[in-house]
Amino acid sequence: MRRLGREGPLVSDIGLGCMGMSQFYGAWDDAESIRTIHRAIDLGVNLLDTADMYGPYTNEELIGRAVRGRRDQVLIATKFGNVKGPDGRVIGVNGRPEYVRSSCEGSLRRLGVEVIDIYCQHRVDPSVPIEETWGALAELVAEGKVRHLAVSEASPRTVRRAHAVHPVCAVQTEYSLVSRDPEEELLPVLRSLGIGFVAYAPLGRGLLTGRITAADDLTGDDFRRTLPRFQPDTLSHNAGVVERIALLAGSLGVSLTRLSLAWVLAQGFDIVPIPGTKSLARLEENVAATLLELSPAELAILDDLAPPGCAAGDRYPDMSGVNV
Template sequence: MRRLGKNGPTTFDLGLGCMGMSQFYGPGDDTESLRTINRALDLGVNLLDTADMYGPYTNEELIGRVLRTRREEVLVATKFGNVKDDTGRVVRVDGTPEYVRRACEGSLRRLGVDVIDIYCQHRVDRNTPIEETWGALAELVAEGKVRYLAISEAAEDTVRRAHAVHPVAAVQTEFSLFSRDPQRGLLRALDDLGIGFIAYAPLGRGLLSGRYDADARFPDDDFRSGLPRFTGENLRRNAATVRGIRELADRRGLTVAQLALAWVLAQGPDIVPIPGTKTVGRLEENIAAADVRLTDEELALLDGIAPVGAAAGDRYPDMSGVDI
């Protein structure tokens, strides 16, 4: 078990990212997704991560079906701020106080709960001062509609400003052997502030699952088909890095995914990765990483194979919406 910072909740070592069950990674299967979520809870996982934009809305509704009977076992984390049009395209980021309240009410209704455990600002609204957004969030906490607050993809200065308005329980940002930017200073700042860290895409959106090589191709309904790291020369270079990681995994009797997750867990006691999956088999493989301990020598070897900045290609085609 881990605690998200000095003011946050206690979670299992790993959470479950539920996004891919409803969008982005090809067609979903609600029946298998529900089996996967329930199996995660059976294994002790308590943090379920979603957002109103996933679907949109249908992912929260999916989790809501589980919460009807297992609410006391779950720390439900959802996010707001990315606004989609009728076609499902993100058209703006909204952090205005009016939108914060409206989004929260919608999430409460879809999840079927009276209180959201962790409510996260999905992206920073550059047109609304962070103090206004977090003032509205603080009101939701005071009203008992939200327990803890978090922010995603925020720069250190933005986090400090938000934290001055209301304690930030956790910052959520992409973090893996392929996405090590938080180690450039953000993680150190969070440690100083007593803020936890939720690592999304800890398997590099599948690059570190061990399933894809340089010849991998993704269908149009899989958003990785448009991500720089999954195309052309970038994919070939990244696949070569994975081969180096696989050699160590094989020596330890681990899968690439288990080794990659164990590396994230080793980076700090209040870092909680939330690998996403749609199947029970992959879930059980990922959860087994909680029992893996890496030696200093193995961590040093991984630093050499995949140092900060080693990934070829940006995380997104357009990085302008990321505040770090």
């Protein structure tokens, strides 16, 4: 177990990202997803990560169905702030206090719970002072509708300002062997403030499974086709980086996935990765990473194979909405 923040919740070493169970990565099956969630709980995974925009809205409903009768065994983390239009596309970010409250009420209803364990601001609204957004969030905590607060893709300066209004238990952003930007500035600030870190896409959105080496490996509706790191020129470079890591995994007798997650876990006990999957087999492989302890020599080799900045291409087509 790892604690998110000095006074935050105790969570399992590894969580379960549920986004792909309702959108983004091709076809899905609700029944299989619920079986995967139940198996995760059986394996000791207690952190389930979702958001109102996933689906949109349907992922929260799925989580709600899955945890009925097992609510006391899980911590539910959901998010607000990304606003979607009728066609499902994100049309903006909203951090206004009245929107915060209405979003929370909607999530509570869809999840079928009385309290959200971790309520996360999905993206920072640059048009609303963070103090106003977090003032509204603090009210939700005081009212017992939310237990802990988090923020995703926020700059160190914004995190400091939010933390001054109400304790931030965790900051969430992308972090993996092929996406190490948080190490430069964000992680040191979080550690100085006693804030935890939730690493989403700890397998590089599938790159670090070794199963994506060309655009044709993705279905036509897979949103990764829009990401700079999965374009033909950049994907060729990034697959080469992954291949070198895979060779090390082979020499150690472990899977590439397990090695990659073990590396994230080794970066600090304040870091909790939330790999997403809708497959029982892949879930069990992910959880097995918690049993793999890497030596200093092995970690040094990985640093050489995948140093900061090793991946080609930005994380998103438009990076202006992250690290605000």
